[in-house]
Amino acid sequence: MGVLADVYEMLNTCNKCGGCHTACKTYKLTGSEEMSTRGRIQLIKAVADGKLEPNQEYEDAIMSCLLCGECAVTCPNGVHGNELVMAARRDLKLRKGIKPFVKSFALNTLASPKRLGMGFRLFGGMGKSVLNKIDGLDYFRGIDIRNFPTAKKPFLEQVPQKITVQHPKHKVGFYVGCFLNHSLDQTAHSVVKVLTKNDCEVIIPKDQVCCGLPQYCYGDFETAKRNARKTIDTFLDKYSDAEVVLSACGSCVAMLRHDYLKLFADEPSYLPKVKSFCEKVVEFSEYMAKIGVDQSKLHNSTPLTVTYHDPCHMVRGLKVTTQPRQLLQMVPRVEYKEMFEANRCCGAAGLIQAFYHEVSTDITDQKTQNIKDTNADLVATSCPACMLRLQGGINKAGQKQKVMHVADVMANAYED
Amino acid sequence: MLSQAVVKRLKEIVGERNVVTDKVGLLTYGYDGTLLSGEALGVVSPQTTEQVVEIVKLMNEHDIKLVPRGAGTNESGGTIPSEKSVVISFTKMTKIHEIDTENFVAVVEPGVINFDLQVELAKKNFYFPPDPSSFKASTIGGNLGECSGGPKCFKYGVTRDYMLGLEVVLPNGKVIQTGGRNFQSEPGYDLTRIIVGSEGILGLVTKVFVRILPIPRAKKTMLALYDKVEDASQTVADIVAAGIIPTTLELMDNLLINTTEDFTHAGLPRDAGAVLIIEVDGYPEDMDGQVKTIGEIASKIAKEFKVAQTAVEVDQIWTSRRSAFGSVARVRPSYGVNDITVPRSNFPKAIEGVLKVAKDFGVTIGVVAHAGDGNLHPLILFDQRNKEETETVHAAEQALCMMALDLDGTISGEHGIGLVKKKYLDKEFTPAAMEAFRKIKRSFDPSNRFNPGKIIDL
Numbered sequence: 001m002g003v004l005a006d007v008y009e010m011l012n013t014c015n016k017c018g019g020c021h022t023a024c025k026t027y028k029l030t031g032s033e034e035m036s037t038r039g040r041i042q043l044i045k046a047v048a049d050g051k052l053e054p055n056q057e058y059e060d061a062i063m064s065c066l067l068c069g070e071c072a073v074t075c076p077n078g079v080h081g082n083e084l085v086m087a088a089r090r091d092l093k094l095r096k097g098i099k100p101f102v103k104s105f106a107l108n109t110l111a112s113p114k115r116l117g118m119g120f121r122l123f124g125g126m127g128k129s130v131l132n133k134i135d136g137l138d139y140f141r142g143i144d145i146r147n148f149p150t151a152k153k154p155f156l157e158q159v160p161q162k163i164t165v166q167h168p169k170h171k172v173g174f175y176v177g178c179f180l181n182h183s184l185d186q187t188a189h190s191v192v193k194v195l196t197k198n199d200c201e202v203i204i205p206k207d208q209v210c211c212g213l214p215q216y217c218y219g220d221f222e223t224a225k226r227n228a229r230k231t232i233d234t235f236l237d238k239y240s241d242a243e244v245v246l247s248a249c250g251s252c253v254a255m256l257r258h259d260y261l262k263l264f265a266d267e268p269s270y271l272p273k274v275k276s277f278c279e280k281v282v283e284f285s286e287y288m289a290k291i292g293v294d295q296s297k298l299h300n301s302t303p304l305t306v307t308y309h310d311p312c313h314m315v316r317g318l319k320v321t322t323q324p325r326q327l328l329q330m331v332p333r334v335e336y337k338e339m340f341e342a343n344r345c346c347g348a349a350g351l352i353q354a355f356y357h358e359v360s361t362d363i364t365d366q367k368t369q370n371i372k373d374t375n376a377d378l379v380a381t382s383c384p385a386c387m388l389r390l391q392g393g394i395n396k397a398g399q400k401q402k403v404m405h406v407a408d409v410m411a412n413a414y415e416d
Numbered sequence: 417m418l419s420q421a422v423v424k425r426l427k428e429i430v431g432e433r434n435v436v437t438d439k440v441g442l443l444t445y446g447y448d449g450t451l452l453s454g455e456a457l458g459v460v461s462p463q464t465t466e467q468v469v470e471i472v473k474l475m476n477e478h479d480i481k482l483v484p485r486g487a488g489t490n491e492s493g494g495t496i497p498s499e500k501s502v503v504i505s506f507t508k509m510t511k512i513h514e515i516d517t518e519n520f521v522a523v524v525e526p527g528v529i530n531f532d533l534q535v536e537l538a539k540k541n542f543y544f545p546p547d548p549s550s551f552k553a554s555t556i557g558g559n560l561g562e563c564s565g566g567p568k569c570f571k572y573g574v575t576r577d578y579m580l581g582l583e584v585v586l587p588n589g590k591v592i593q594t595g596g597r598n599f600q601s602e603p604g605y606d607l608t609r610i611i612v613g614s615e616g617i618l619g620l621v622t623k624v625f626v627r628i629l630p631i632p633r634a635k636k637t638m639l640a641l642y643d644k645v646e647d648a649s650q651t652v653a654d655i656v657a658a659g660i661i662p663t664t665l666e667l668m669d670n671l672l673i674n675t676t677e678d679f680t681h682a683g684l685p686r687d688a689g690a691v692l693i694i695e696v697d698g699y700p701e702d703m704d705g706q707v708k709t710i711g712e713i714a715s716k717i718a719k720e721f722k723v724a725q726t727a728v729e730v731d732q733i734w735t736s737r738r739s740a741f742g743s744v745a746r747v748r749p750s751y752g753v754n755d756i757t758v759p760r761s762n763f764p765k766a767i768e769g770v771l772k773v774a775k776d777f778g779v780t781i782g783v784v785a786h787a788g789d790g791n792l793h794p795l796i797l798f799d800q801r802n803k804e805e806t807e808t809v810h811a812a813e814q815a816l817c818m819m820a821l822d823l824d825g826t827i828s829g830e831h832g833i834g835l836v837k838k839k840y841l842d843k844e845f846t847p848a849a850m851e852a853f854r855k856i857k858r859s860f861d862p863s864n865r866f867n868p869g870k871i872i873d874l
Binding site: 016 | 436438439440443445447448450461487488505507508510527529531552553554675678739740741742743745746750751801
């Protein structure tokens with residue numbers, strides 16, 4: 001039983017009141033109990049009790065969880081459904097490895113910078129030209145693949161390792177993350193621009209790797225640890241002059257700041273180093289709000305209605321919600337409009353969008369409708385995965401809104 | 417196990433994806449909010465009345481029983497597939513057909529979640545008064561099956577009082593409509609009121625005409641804090657005696673103040689013996705007078721009386737109250753919830769009775785109560801894995817039921833009888849009354865196919 005034994009008391013603390021039903025989007029949209037937090041918890045408990053042998057249906061229930069964390073906030077007993085699902089995924093990985101092959105291939109590719117880079121180049125070049133020749137293949141499982149952006153060259157190869165400013169007040173280590181490196185390189189440039197405009201020297205280690213979150217989420221702690229160790233050592237040993245490690249991806253930050261501690265809980269000798277790393281990690285909006293942004297430098301002449309989507313890791317992982325909204329409203333002529341359920345998952349949820357596309361498409365459709373209802377011109381957010389998912393959903397619904405990172409909205413307001 | 421032919425036919429009726437026969441799926445439809453569980457032969461989720469009719473006919477042909485289910489949050493075991501049966505889940509019948517604000521009527525499907533209906537109604541400045549604590553998850557169909565109450569019952573009544581009409585599929589597969597859009601008049605038998613609260617043993621409801629009300633223009637929420645739970649119960653009796661009807665009059669004892677506070681951080685004082693949550697609603701000009709009178713009555717005994725100042729404060733107070741049941745596993749993993757109800761004037765005696773049972777049996781009991789209705793939910797906390805302790809809890813539950821009956825009360829105010837309270841029903845009713853129940857059941861469902869074994873044994 002192992003992994004599940006460690007969480008058994010929490011499993012047993014669920015008294016099946018069903019309060020989590022309202023928190024669980026996969027339940028709300030399917031009406032199926034096995035797609036609810038309570039259902040998943042009872043299934044995991046049945047496996048822990050030896051009453052159920054994990055089978056395909058069990059794996060589907062466990063793997064289709066968005067890990068959005070809303071259930072943990074909603075449960076009056078403090079049961080964290082998302083953590084129980086993580087334990088179940090770890091248990092499954094130990095039992096039979098990661099299935100199907102496509103998923104383990106995707107996770108391994110993400111973990112290896114070389115393979116990931118090659119994958120993106122191939123997709124951006126040949127892949128897209130092939131796609132464009134196939135009629136009707138605009139959306140693959142609800143994902144807007146034809147418009148899926150790919151960087152011509154990884155961001156890390158576009159910039160020097162250190163970007164200096166005239167009067168540096170801060171030294172910031174920039175953890176770029178896979179999506180900003182390979183797909184949304186413009187956003188990575190925006191981050192650098194906002195930082196430098198606010199007197200930050202930016203250090204961008206070229207030898208950075210995936211944070212390990214995707215592998216961690218599917219129970220592959222071994223690979224996640226390898227990448228985590230590399231990340232920690234890179235920033236702490238080789239680039240120790242960076243005062244903070246900043247990322248503009250809420251998910252990466254949550255992994256770097258919180259999950260690394262859990263991941264290395266069984267390595268007491270290394271743990272102090274992990275702790276000092278975690279304390280250095282900051283999220284973009286959080287950091288900008290903290291050091292203060294010089295509003296007089298921001299210019300914008302076009303009126304703009306903006307709404308903000310809270311990525312799951314931002315709102316529930318990091319609890320950073322006010323800062324991005326504040327930054328957006330610092331831009332002149334921006335009218336801010338709050339959307340309904342701004343803090344609920346957009347349906348991307350890592351690989352869920354590819355493997356459980358029916359439910360994730362419904363979730364995205366709801367989100368795009370909420371966006372539409374605000375009459376906003378622009379949707380800002382703080383996670384590249386959400387950006388891609390939201391833009392795809394908006395395009396698919398035939399809506400016009402543009403999706404940008406908070407850093408992009410700010411960067412556009414600086415005169416060069 | 418269902419035969420291949422039956423499964424195939426079910427899939428033809430409702431579609432492949434709406435039939436569950438695998439072990440994992442069945443496991444998740446085997447439990448509800450109680451400690452009981454069972455395993456269904458299959459789960460079928462219809463989306464229209466026609467599909468429900470077809471399912472009933474098919475089940476009749478094959479002599480298979482049906483257990484209706486909403487969100488499965490009930491506290492009576494009413495949705496447990498205790499006999500060989502197919503669960504018919506209404507969670508995919510979620511249409512709100514109509515909101516008619518001129519006639520104060522909404523027409524909905526049974527799977528609509530109470531909260532989702534409230535959200536749609538609020539857009540038109542209306543609401544649906546019955547609001548059980550589970551309202552964010554529970555369905556209108558489930559609410560009517562159990563005849564749920566909720567904090568607002570004191571002034572506004574229970575689910576039964578808001579059901580104007582039903583579309584019902586009978587055990588013989590025929591569809592009837594009871595009542596409808598009209599208020600008051602239901603010529604002939606009032607079948608609506610017989611079916612509401614019948615826990616699905618008489619018919620399957622497929623459409624509901626509910627009565628809705630305009631949202632009151634003003635409300636005030638007050639808190640009265642006490643050293644002892646007995647003191648709080650005296651204020652309840654005093655308010656009722658003074659002829660005041662607050663919207664809600666809710667009581668939580670020290671144990672629940674603490675478990676809910678762990679979750680909500682609403683700022684309820686952890687050292688208080690009990691808290692009363694009192695709310696009044698109506699016209700803005702009526703508020704001050706009512707608050708003043710209640711304040712005077714409460715302050716005679718309460719150690720502190722205060723009025724919530726902000727909407728956020730009010731929200732937090734209600735989140736605390738609504739999460740009471742859910743939060744007790746912080747203390748012990750299992751709970752037995754009781755639903756005893758006594759005439760209002762006997763409320764202080766019932767509180768004394770609960771404390772006595774806790775002492776006599778040496779069990780931990782947390783008390784939450786819709787005090788204005790005389791409806792108490794003593795929650796007995798324990799660990800189901802401990803057999804001896806579990807038996808003591810069952811004995812204590814029986815003692816609570818007997819205590820309520822001795823005070824001219826009833827064993828269930830709003831949770832229904834289901835399986836959990838079935839063994840106490842003949843303590844409350846005479847053999848002749850029990851036989852009348854059975855006769856009604858037989859006249860609707862002679863073959864005992866709808867939710868068999870719930871409420872009464874035939």
